[in-house]
Amino acid sequence: MDRGLRNVIALGLVSLFNDVSTEMVISLFPAFLIRILGAPMRILGVIEGASEAVSYILRAPFGYVSDRFRRRKPLVITGYGISTVVKPFLALATSWVHALTVRVFDRLGKAVRTAPRDALIADSVDRSISGKAFGIHRSLDQLGAIVGPVIAFSLLAIIGYRGVFLVSAIPGAVALLILAMVVKEVRPKSTRRSMNSSTGLKTPLTRDLTRYLIVTFIFSLGLYNYAFILAYAMNVCELRPEFTPLIYTLMNILHVMSGLPFGILGDAMGVLMALSIAYLLLCLSSLMALLVPSLVVLVAVTIIYGVFQGAFETLSRASIATIAREARGTAYGFFYVALGLGGLLGNFTIGALWDLAGYRIAFAYSAIMSLIAFFMIHAFFKPLIGKGS
Known part of the structure; x- marks a missing residue:
């Protein structure tokens, strides 16, 4: 198998296990927030809106950082690491403010990793098979969205909401292990055209x-x-x-x-x-x-x-x-x-x-x-x- 595709598959497995972890939490989060913490629906909207805003708005600066230092993997590890560490803390939440904090930091982790990860996928393969590469990654990633809720609801009656949140750390840790040991750094290619004189970066907004x-x-x-x-x-x-x-x-x-x-x-x-x-x-x-x-x-x-x-x-x-x-x-x-x-x-x-x-x-x-x-x-x-x- 092509070495670049092996990197893509490894990143896909990272996303799969991380998504299992995330979906174990997300699938139960609304019910936990409303039924256990007693928050009203408007607070659910505030939490989801704030967390997604953090996730999307901060992706551009972290993508820039990965270009500036020509290294993707450290940011990808940092992003997945933040999410893996903070999600189990939801088990300790006693108010919606605690839940908001966990969700925002979880989405911060996603903001840190997403653009560098996608750039690493693109850098790993030739442009002629970029569709196949992203298709492999997306299918593995989304598979976690199916497995995670199944595990969560299977465990819910046995260990409760807080227990499921703690167990979610296990697939998250597996994702980090694969990322650290299997995924390889790929240096982005560069040319001298359209370089920014102060940073040495090619201007992306063509x-x-x-x-x-x-x-x-x-x-x-x-x-x-x-x-x-x-x-x-x-x-x-x-x-x-x-x-x-x-x-x-x-x-x-x-x-x-x-x-x-x-x-x-x-x-x-x-x-x-x-x-x-x-x-x-x-x-x-x-x-x-x-x-x-x-x-x-x-x-x-x-x-x-x-x-x-x-x-x-x-x-x-x-x-x-x-x-x-x-x-x-x-x-x-x-x-x-x-x-x-x-x-x-x-x-x-x-x-x-x-x-x-x-x-x-x-x-x-x-x-x-x-x-x-x-x-x-x-x-x-x-x-x-x-x-x-």
Whole structure:
């Protein structure tokens, strides 16, 4: 096997075990916060909003640091280490302030590691197989999102919430062990073109990257997360709440299954062309939700959305590897800021439209934004669309 792909698989296993640890905590966190700590729903919103803001906004500076010092692995280890150490402290929480502190530091760890990790994946392989590389990583990563909740709910009746939080340290420690012993540092390539005289770094904001960030931001304005699918299942299709985990599981299984095939497809036809197809998948999922509600429609919406998740998560990151030749840590940081800020506004807008005008208007808005992004990416990258990586 290619040495670079071995590095990608090792990073994928790191993400898998870390995600098992994270999902063991996250799957129980809302119930723990509300039922055990007695916090109101608005506090849950404050905690999740604050933690995700930290996660996305701080990714750019840590990506820059990995470019500046031309080393990715120390930041990746630091980021995973912070998350692994702080999550078990949730077992000691006696107020929502303690829970907020743990969640913010956990997401800080994610901010530290994410851009350098993605840059390390991109640096490990040739651009011609970047789609495959990110597909492998994404599928392994998302597999942890399936295994983690299963372990959590299996242990909950035996050791309780606090016990599960303590046990979550075990898969986190395994992730750190693999990272320290198996993952290899790959020095990013550099040239003398477009160097910043004060830092020696290549300027990452090229015209193509700037355009890609604009398209990403526009698309994310219509991007909703899985919670809206579950709300659609319960409130529109009248699915009983106890069956919503089945919808969530189906979504995650398709997420895992679609990442690698779409990555390989991106390598064959061009990652930007394949990414534009992912945009259409979200549009199709939204349009399906406009049909007369039924179990069949719900399953179709869930399947399409699950496939979209795997395709988008893989191809949007692989596109950076194609567009940004250097300073990839910074480029990934900018990408996550655009995606995070747009997603924050998008989810708020879709939720507001749902409350004020109904779910059909909300999903129609998402479909329109997906189409706008589809046409924008074809207009901006016409010479690259359809070309392999």
